[in-house]
Amino acid sequence: MSTSGPLGEFLRSRRALVRPSDVGLPTGPGLRRIPGLRREELATLAGVSFDYYTRLEQGRERRPGRAVLHSLARALQLTADDQRHLMRLAALASDPPAANAPAPTTVVRPGIDVLLARLSPAPAYVLNRVSDMVAANPEGLALFHGIGSWPRERRNTVRYIFTHPPARTLFVDWEATARASVAQLRAMNAHCPTDPPLLAVVAELEAADPLFRRLWADHAVGPRRHARKAFNHPDLGAVAYDFETLHLPDDGLRISVYTAPVSGE
Template sequence: MAEFLKIRRGRIGPAEVGLPTGPGARRTPGLRREELAALAGVSVDYYTRIEQGRETAPSDAVLSALARALRLTADEHAHLLGLADQVSGRAPRRRPADPRPADPGLRLLLESVRPSPAYVLDEVNDVLAANPEGLALLAGLSDWPPSRRNTIRYTFLHSAARTLFADWDRVARNSVAHLHTAELTAPAQTAALIAELSAASSEFAALWRRHEVWVKRAGETAFRHPAIGPITLANEVLSSAGGSQRILIYQAPPGTAEHDALILLAMTTEDAGTP
């Protein structure tokens, strides 16, 4: 929590919150502690104790005031509240990740949406299940044993990922920002994945230290696929009732060139049968 606040304080300048910068160069990047404390309406001493890790039970009101002063997004604000719960020993606000296999209903949905590539993911993006098009879209993912199939691990460690994702930097940044949200709900899984990826990828380690936080939702992803060529697909993320499993679907409107490309992708899969 202390590290998160310190990093976020360093990223917002006084001019962004209506404070004068003063004459000469500032020795401190971003806001000073006293500036942030004043904006949040708390004493400098109290804020200093929070940032130094000596105050482990700040109230939600104080944390919300700091979130407003730091211009945190809704996802970042929720992450800060969750970090405070973890530090203080309070029960997490969300149920911990459920280690069950993919829910039968989500598995059925994987088949129902074909030829759209789709995956059932847990909170750290382990691939619990995928339809054939999903495995075909992430080229090379099926070469890994099921226990290693994770979309974040794939992004940083699979040799095909940098070629496959047309905007690899954006995909990588989104992946790390999402993983920060899992620190609170699946701490053991998250810690293991962080340790593995930090040791194997300096780029992951650098992005992790940025403490960017947001939840993966709908958007678009551009691919350079070895079998179907360049394609941009819309994606939707749907959560299960318990919240510990999600289904990620890449799709295109019927009748478009992109949808035709997905049909072609389906024809490359092992179970495609006769066209």
């Protein structure tokens, strides 16, 4: 991670995505050295000084006001998820936690195990904030074909998507699944972007797969909520599910439940 910190890195990544023409600016003659906005262009659009914005992006200004953040969000055309992420990173920059975040949860409460059992035959599993699969019913474990043979401490769904070769054909739209998994990983750790358990997973997967490395560098963020996912499953054949994600904030966990699509949708 650069010395600019998570807030500066996020701002720089989003600045690179906005073309001058997107915000009504002329591109000017000749080639631009960067694909997106220059710092001075973004500062002008947001109504802040070039020096102030530079210090913010470089990590030398750590207490931006909400008005400044909202102006930057508008200038950068941030999504609602991106805006929330920006606010979290700014809060961390101005008031860093005194200690590391609690370790990712690895054991679920007995009541959650009971819930998973009662959800059968709908596939369901529980992930912690770094996407370790800490519990699952038999159908949920079987959905990620082969992960059940992994040691429990290695059953991480992002690791599975990027390092388990059969995953590339298991998910009909593997690339969309991969992108969503990385965005979710970042979203779930917005409150602790430099926490060692997160960085250990990131370092492993950056070394293992160039696409993960590019996606992580893009700073995409998006908490998983609900969607439809199609599989070419070795045992189930071609199958599609709707899934819902239920968050348990007190436990730092989320439950994913898969159901058959409602006919007529």
